[in-house]
Amino acid sequence: MDADQNRQALVANLQRVASGDRAALKEVYDATSAKLFGVCLRILGNRSEAEDVLQEVYITVWSKADRFDADRASPITWLAALARNRAIDRQRQLGRRSFKPIDEAHEVPDEAESSLASLLRGEHVRQLQGCMSELDETHQAALRSAFFEGLTYQDVAERHNVPTGTMKSWIRRSLLKLKACLAR
């Protein structure tokens, strides 16, 4: 299946979930759980916490699928946002995580889509990667660790050894540039 078909299947399954179809929930789970587990693991850095969050995510999908609006959000974005929000909230509850070495945090994957699920392929990946690469390298690294690991301004500032105020201005400037670049 290509990205469009995948997306349509996911949309259809989410709509079936909204009407109370358990089998559809399993289909959504099968299609997306590996990706979302990867997302949660990256933020939480701990398998058992990530498993708990993933469980909550699909319980939430079950109860809130009716709020998914295919006209307003892509299904994978909706699911990924759910997973990230849950994982970030859990990470905040657990308190500050122990930091991983910076090298690991700021690895920039090669341009190849590697094992990327075709689900995300249609989502302007290349455009975003192009815009990211236009950012100052340090700022880009900071934005990446903030996004992938769900770090607070304070934590990401410590990670990069700059004052929190400096980190805020780095990330805010990066976001402004990204928005302008993506609108081109």
Added chain:
Amino acid sequence: MTDQELSPDEQLAAEYVVGVLTSEERAQAERRIAAEPGFAAEVAAWQERLMPLLAEIEPETPPRVVWMRVAAQLGVSAASRPAGFWNSVAVWRGVAGVASLAAAVAVAALVLTPPRVVTVPGQVSAAAPVLTSIALLKEEAGPTSFVVTLDKAHDRLIVATVAGQAEADRSFELWVLPEGQAPVSLGVLNGREALVLDTAKLLGPDGETANLAITLEPLGGSPSGDPTGPVVASGALTPV
């Protein structure tokens, strides 16, 4: 809009999506998302902008138990066990005795087997199940061992094994426990996971619920027609 900076709302939306806010700030932002469609739209726009970054994250298959916990949690929340049910099972267990073997089979088998739905050839079409009721069968206070779903439209009961495997010379047998009557066998679970039956007889007078239990029996099932072995799992079938 200036190209020097984002509007305060837009900036907050972006920061929320990136994940740099503290929990208090996040909670505040979430209240605004719920209350202000304009702000919610800013957040949605930033989600669409930034989520493609997740393409870089390697997928990692979660352990199967995560799905089983999801299924169990959804079933549990839908279930309302009739009062007195556990008592009746406790009495029954007292009679049958609970062998340590049962506990070993039901609980220690953390090796999860994939839930399989096997239709009985020639009797059940491959039609998608219309699940109307679900039961999570487990040892009292133990983990879920079997998930039983009722497909009323096709008169079948689908049994998925979560944990536990009968020994080579024993069989799991599924029973329905009608109020005030002796247990009625629904069949032996030797790899046959879809049972075709008259669901009207299975369900209680309310047409919706049934109490189920699984016992460990001699190979091929109870020789007497009544349960002889220990109860390894039990639970109530309740409407989804």
